[in-house]
Amino acid sequence: MRRILVIDGHPDAGSYCAALAHAYTEGARAGGHEVRLLKVRDLRFDPILHGGFTHPQPLEPDLVEARDAVRWCEHLVIVTPCWWWHVPALLKGFIDRLFLPGVGVDYLERPPYIRKLLKGRSARVVYTQNSPQALAVLAREDLFWRNMRRAFLRHCGFRPVRRTLMAGMRSADRGRRERAAGGPRPGDGGPLRSTCRLPAAGARRRxxxxxxxxxxxxxxxxxxxxxxxxxxxxxxxxxxxxxxxxxxxxxxxxxxxxxxxxxxxxxxxx
Structure with a gap:
C-alpha cells in the first residue's frame, strides 16, 4: 500500500479531466492504496506569485494543506489538460505558489547549486490534448511533456516520472472517453484503473x-x-x-x- 496524492488541475468541475481524476482515485483505492484527491479549482488562494522569490508571500491555509499533502505522498498524480502546450493558468499558479524554495528544491551557492527535496517519490501526469501525438512530437518537440517531466517534476526530485496521454480528444467519441476513464465494461477497469498498480516500495526501477x-x-x-x-x-x-x-x-x-x-x-x- 502506498500513499497517493491526485491533483485535479482542470478549472471546470464538469470536465473530462475531473472524471479521469475521479477514476484514478477510485481505482487506486480499490487497489488498497491510501489516496487523497486535491481539486485545485476548489482551493482559495492567489495564483499569482507577485514578487517572485525575492519577496516572501505567505501561503494561504489551503496551500499549507496542499504542501503537507505533497510531503505526505509517495506517489504524485497530476491530471490536467494540455492548453497551448502547457498546463492551465490556474494549475500553473498553483505550482508557482506551492513548489517554492524549501518545498521543491533548495538553491545552493556551490555545485550542484540545487538540492532536490522531494526525492524518493514517483509521479505520473495524466493529460489530454486535442492534437495528435505525432504533431506534438514532430512539430512541437513534445513541449508539454518535456516541461512537466524535466523542468518541473524531475527538478524537484520525483523519479520515475511517467505519463498517461489521451491525444486526439477533439475527435474522440463517447465510447473512447468512457473506456479511458474506466467506464462500464465487463471484466475491465479501464486504463486509468490499471495504471494504479504501482511498483512495490524499494523495487528496482527499470x-x-x-x-x-x-x-x-x-x-x-x-x-x-x-x-x-x-x-x-x-x-x-x-x-x-x-x-x-x-x-x-x-x-x-x-x-x-x-x-x-x-x-x-x-x-x-x-
Missing part, C-alpha cells in the same frame, strides 16, 4: 530507453515514459542521431575522432 534520454537505446518508435508515441522515418533518424551521441564526450581525449564527425567537448578538440 531503466527506460529512447531518444528522450539522450543515451544509447533501441532504434524504433519514439518512446517516452513507457508509451509508444509513433514511428516515422524522421523520428527514426532523430533516435539514431541521439543514440549515437552519449551525454558525455563521445570519445576519450587523445583518441582519433570517428571519420566525418566533430568532437563534442573541448577536451577532445585538443
Amino acid at each position: 531503466r527506460s530507453r529512447g531518444c528522450d534520454r539522450g543515451g544509447r537505446g533501441r532504434i524504433g518508435p519514439y518512446r517516452s515514459g513507457g508509451q509508444v508515441v509513433g514511428g516515422s522515418a524522421r523520428t527514426a533518424r532523430v533516435v539514431r542521431s541521439w543514440a549515437a551521441a552519449p551525454a558525455a564526450c563521445p570519445w576519450p581525449p587523445g583518441r582519433t575522432a570517428r571519420p566525418g564527425s566533430r568532437p563534442r567537448c573541448r577536451a577532445a578538440r585538443r
